[in-house]
Amino acid sequence: MTELYAVIGNPISHSKSPLIHKGFAEVLGQDLDYIAIEGPLGRFAETVDAWRKKGLRGLNITVPFKMDAFAYATRRDSAAEEAGAVNCLTFEGDSAEGANYDGIGLARDIEANLGFAVAGKNVLVLGTGGATRGALGPLLARGPARLTVAFRTPGKEAELRALFPEAKALDFAAYADLRDAYDLVLNATSATLSGEAPPVAPKNFARGALAYDLAYGKGLTPFLRLAREAGVEKCVDGVGMLVEQAAEAFQKWRGVRPETKAMIERITVPLV
Numbered sequence: 001m002t003e004l005y006a007v008i009g010n011p012i013s014h015s016k017s018p019l020i021h022k023g024f025a026e027v028l029g030q031d032l033d034y035i036a037i038e039g040p041l042g043r044f045a046e047t048v049d050a051w052r053k054k055g056l057r058g059l060n061i062t063v064p065f066k067m068d069a070f071a072y073a074t075r076r077d078s079a080a081e082e083a084g085a086v087n088c089l090t091f092e093g094d095s096a097e098g099a100n101y102d103g104i105g106l107a108r109d110i111e112a113n114l115g116f117a118v119a120g121k122n123v124l125v126l127g128t129g130g131a132t133r134g135a136l137g138p139l140l141a142r143g144p145a146r147l148t149v150a151f152r153t154p155g156k157e158a159e160l161r162a163l164f165p166e167a168k169a170l171d172f173a174a175y176a177d178l179r180d181a182y183d184l185v186l187n188a189t190s191a192t193l194s195g196e197a198p199p200v201a202p203k204n205f206a207r208g209a210l211a212y213d214l215a216y217g218k219g220l221t222p223f224l225r226l227a228r229e230a231g232v233e234k235c236v237d238g239v240g241m242l243v244e245q246a247a248e249a250f251q252k253w254r255g256v257r258p259e260t261k262a263m264i265e266r267i268t269v270p271l272v
């Protein structure tokens with residue numbers, strides 16, 4: 001029997017998840033359907049309950065429902081607890097198992113696809129929101145020499161610090177206080193949405209640095225343009241992270257991990 005999976009968000013029409021999951025299923029000969037659900041705001045639980053009654057087996061969750069999914073889950077993996085957000089639910093009887101594959105997807109893209117080993121490197125993460133919170137655990141686990149989080153508005157960094165009390169490599173700085181050059185600079189702010197670049201300076205990119213924007217499908221974002229203008233050659237967006245987190249969900253649901261390279265190539269938007 002064809003099993004049903006979905007992604008829920010609002011808005012959702014831009015989502016690449018149906019294309020990715022159906023593409024994985026086709027290559028692997030898996031009998032499944034994957035749809036996009038535009039969830040009404042404030043009615044996450046009722047909407048998901050109704051789809052479960054229709055046989056929904058698993059669900060990916062995107063903006064703005066990741067915290068609703070966290071609350072909905074009857075149990076959660078450690079990455080979800082750390083991120084305070086769930087991006088994948090798996091249904092079995094009455095249980096709804098919550099996971100968060102965003103951070104692991106990011107780390108896999110950086111290391112396996114882009115060939116950048118985080119261990120011993122200086123890493124700069126821009127922003128103190130949900131995207132940063134999800135990325136910190138998997139990045140710290142790879143042993144950077146230093147991981148600095150840059151903030152615009154002071155406040156949320158204390159919350160992030162409290163999540164990783166043992167992490168000696170982790171520090172925090174206002175943009176104006178960033179003195180050093182970093183090997184990897186990750187844009188985890190929402191600045192792209194308002195057509196802006198976070199105020200990182202050219203001197204903050206080390207020679208040979210990798211500039212990574214978690215946004216995807218938008219071509220050269222303001223942050224990547226800034227990095228290029230600072231002389232950075234290795235500029236990438238978050239398309240690889242998107243495909244890697246999808247592969248993790250697919251593996252959780254279907255027991256087999258898809259190859260990601262061809263799919264990343266298929267949905268990459270050139271950085272121009």
Ligand code: ATR
Pocket residue numbers: 127128129130131132151152153188189190191192196197198199
């Ligand atoms: P998400 O869940 O996508 O991470 P979020 O929780 O709203 O979104 O967090 C967005 C982050 O981007 C915040 O750290 C925000 O900074 P503020 O706390 O000062 O709002 C940051 N951000 C958004 N626009 C920015 C900009 N133009 N320059 C620098 N940081 C920006």
